[in-house]
Amino acid sequence: MEKGAEVKPPISDTTIAGWLKKNLFSTKLNSFLTIITLYYLWKTIPPFVKWAFLDSAWFTPPQMCRNIDGACWSVITKNIRFILFGFFPYDQQWRPLVAMLVLFGLLYYSKERHRWNRRLIYYWGVGLTIMAILMKGGIFGLTSVESTKWSGLPLTLLLSVFGLTAAYPLGVILALGRQSKMPAVKVLSIVYIELIRGVPLISLLFMGSIIFPLFLPEGITISKILRAQVAIILFTAAYIAEVVRGGLQAIPKGQYEAAASLGLNYYQTMRLVVLPQALKIVIPPTVSVLISAFKDTSLVVIIALYDVLKTTQTVLSDPHWMGFSREAYIFLAILYFLGCFSMSQTSRKLERELNIER
Amino acid sequence: MRMWRLIAIAGVLFLSISAVQAGTLDDVKARGYLIAGVNGSIFGFSMPDEKGVWRGLDVDTARAIAAAIFGDASKVKFVPLTAVQRLPALQSKEVDVLCRNTTHTLTRDTVNGLNFAHVNFYDGQGFMVHKKLGVKSAKELDGATVCVLPGTTTELNAADFFKKNNMKWKPVVIEQATELNKAFFSGRCDVLTSDTSQLAAHRAVAPNPDDYVILPEIISKEPLAPVVRHGDDQWFDIVNWTVMALIQAEEFGITSKNVDEMLKSQDPAIQRFLGVTPGLGSALGLDDKWAYNIIKQVGNYGEIFERNVGPKTPLGLPRGLNALWTQGGLMYAAPFR
Numbered sequence A: 001m002e003k004g005a006e007v008k009p010p011i012s013d014t015t016i017a018g019w020l021k022k023n024l025f026s027t028k029l030n031s032f033l034t035i036i037t038l039y040y041l042w043k044t045i046p047p048f049v050k051w052a053f054l055d056s057a058w059f060t061p062p063q064m065c066r067n068i069d070g071a072c073w074s075v076i077t078k079n080i081r082f083i084l085f086g087f088f089p090y091d092q093q094w095r096p097l098v099a100m101l102v103l104f105g106l107l108y109y110s111k112e113r114h115r116w117n118r119r120l121i122y123y124w125g126v127g128l129t130i131m132a133i134l135m136k137g138g139i140f141g142l143t144s145v146e147s148t149k150w151s152g153l154p155l156t157l158l159l160s161v162f163g164l165t166a167a168y169p170l171g172v173i174l175a176l177g178r179q180s181k182m183p184a185v186k187v188l189s190i191v192y193i194e195l196i197r198g199v200p201l202i203s204l205l206f207m208g209s210i211i212f213p214l215f216l217p218e219g220i221t222i223s224k225i226l227r228a229q230v231a232i233i234l235f236t237a238a239y240i241a242e243v244v245r246g247g248l249q250a251i252p253k254g255q256y257e258a259a260a261s262l263g264l265n266y267y268q269t270m271r272l273v274v275l276p277q278a279l280k281i282v283i284p285p286t287v288s289v290l291i292s293a294f295k296d297t298s299l300v301v302i303i304a305l306y307d308v309l310k311t312t313q314t315v316l317s318d319p320h321w322m323g324f325s326r327e328a329y330i331f332l333a334i335l336y337f338l339g340c341f342s343m344s345q346t347s348r349k350l351e352r353e354l355n356i357e358r
Numbered sequence B: 001m002r003m004w005r006l007i008a009i010a011g012v013l014f015l016s017i018s019a020v021q022a023g024t025l026d027d028v029k030a031r032g033y034l035i036a037g038v039n040g041s042i043f044g045f046s047m048p049d050e051k052g053v054w055r056g057l058d059v060d061t062a063r064a065i066a067a068a069i070f071g072d073a074s075k076v077k078f079v080p081l082t083a084v085q086r087l088p089a090l091q092s093k094e095v096d097v098l099c100r101n102t103t104h105t106l107t108r109d110t111v112n113g114l115n116f117a118h119v120n121f122y123d124g125q126g127f128m129v130h131k132k133l134g135v136k137s138a139k140e141l142d143g144a145t146v147c148v149l150p151g152t153t154t155e156l157n158a159a160d161f162f163k164k165n166n167m168k169w170k171p172v173v174i175e176q177a178t179e180l181n182k183a184f185f186s187g188r189c190d191v192l193t194s195d196t197s198q199l200a201a202h203r204a205v206a207p208n209p210d211d212y213v214i215l216p217e218i219i220s221k222e223p224l225a226p227v228v229r230h231g232d233d234q235w236f237d238i239v240n241w242t243v244m245a246l247i248q249a250e251e252f253g254i255t256s257k258n259v260d261e262m263l264k265s266q267d268p269a270i271q272r273f274l275g276v277t278p279g280l281g282s283a284l285g286l287d288d289k290w291a292y293n294i295i296k297q298v299g300n301y302g303e304i305f306e307r308n309v310g311p312k313t314p315l316g317l318p319r320g321l322n323a324l325w326t327q328g329g330l331m332y333a334a335p336f337r
Helices: A016-023 A028-054 A080-085 A094-109 A118-136 A153-179 A183-197 A201-215 A224-250 A253-261 A266-281 A283-303 A308-316 A325-357 B002-018 B024-031 B057-070 B086-091 B106-110 B153-164 B177-185 B196-204 B233-252 B268-273 B280-284 B290-297 B301-308
Strands: B034-038 B076-080 B114-116 B121-123 B125-130 B144-148 B169-173 B191-195 B212-214 B222-224 B227-229
Touching: A080 A094, A080 A153, A080 A308, A094 A118, A094 A153, A153 A183, A153 A224, A153 A266, A153 A283, A153 A308, A183 A224, A201 A224, A201 A283, A201 B086, A224 A266, A224 A283, A253 A266, A266 A283, A283 A308, A283 A325, A308 A325, A325 B177, B024 B034, B024 B057, B024 B233, B034 B057, B034 B086, B057 B076, B057 B233, B057 B290, B057 B301, B086 B227, B106 B114, B121 B196, B125 B153, B125 B196, B144 B153, B144 B177, B153 B169, B153 B191, B177 B191, B177 B196, B191 B196, B196 B212, B227 B233, B233 B268, B233 B280, B233 B290, B233 B301, B280 B290
Parallel strands: B034 B076, B144 B169, B144 B191
Antiparallel strands: B114 B227, B121 B222, B125 B191, B125 B212
């Protein structure tokens, strides 16, 4: 190509004015919408910043908070230990903190797909043991803490991380069961999935916490947390099963036949040919189910488990801090957003990597 | 609705076998601690403080029971329960006793298979309005919008009251107590109705507490009492007499501070009460020092009241109906002899 023939990029790509014209003021309607949006932002953002940062109080006692116009973040900072750790003995609260850090470390480490090997399983084994010891205590000179005192953020994480990791394989098995040629397995799977999907999670939690104990033999009580955990697993598994079934149906019949002609049996076909493709297809809906299950764990409030939502609400029913619910719920929203957003980011990363391989 | 039917069936099933069970005291002693069901989010009655330690009038009542049994008020575990959970939790033996703002009613006492001990707090439903409305009596509230919590007897009582007085009302139903208050104080409704103890609590934290008045009409009786299961009379006696011991101690003038001096009292009634003259404790199946332990570790009823809901707390409740009978209230304990 000759030098003189070089074409300059259009003006709209190089200057700010050009970019503005192209993207924000291209037509009358767009100009109008831009102005409306700017006006709305101008009306909302500065007052919010003023409320949340400029006029706000961060570490004051509650009486001071009532005299200011801005946000009272003290409701969080002054009660942060109860909000995060609830009833865990006050002088022992470093233990759930360390346990959570271990969990975050493990989750972060597991993000990279090239680390998904046997060693990762050992790491998780060790990590989970450490977490269990920290939470439960009773050995190595740690005082014993019963599970009824687990509350706050560790409880939310416990319910969601274990709920999701247990529900996923169960869901896959149920999906396979529903596609099975064995009538008993098929009927059982269908009945399970439809029964569980037919009731709201709240009613499962109620059944677990109220009705189930009435049928237990004398003297046996199962921890409330475990009962809620099982309800969440059963519920989420049914939804995952249907999502995975969608993936299985997307696999062309030729794949099954090809596997059969290679002499693979059922388990080999599923493990080596069908599931790797099917599960990859359904990553986006699966993650949706997992994210909503994560948020659903907050429903345990109704059976009086003190997850992080309930501990925050408890702080709000203290007359000293009553009325600062905006600040408290914004804080909670941020916590939940961080959880959900990191899940969706991880899944998108996973999707990208799996597509490159294709 | 299916849920409720299931719960009812489960309850009936339970009741049919409950008659043969007894010995809660032995169970509790073998376990080494008492399990008490509490509300968990009512300030002044049962709520954890910022260190996760339980505080409140109901909580202290449960501690008193533990002190009576074990001589150690700390040997109690608290299980927070929702309004729906509380009765099944007691029936399924998940908790030994319920100290959870539960109103004593005929249905609960009979059909639900429960026994109510002596009342530890007399409450009643009232109305709070803004002063600028100029309302002096609840009878003038025709056409008012009323903020009310759903699903409690509060809503039904209010409906009954307005119907009885031929008045119209517009209920504004909001599930969360904190949000309900916000709605009231921001002017979304004219009237807030709840138990008067709660109204006082909400007024205490209002932007301008002096702008609001609680109307004189009390439209319901809410005797709140600890609850146990049917079928274990000894256990019922222990819970019942623990509450009465708290009241009697105040009447005797025995406090956590002077209880040791009171041991030397020459009054035979006090000697019997504190176990200097043995007999009362063993009649209950407890140590004769039971009342001494309660007062020493938890205090008498007056001390518990002042500490949790009295004028020096954010609730700032007057004794009112909860004063001793000698001071114009309803707190009256049967004789300890």
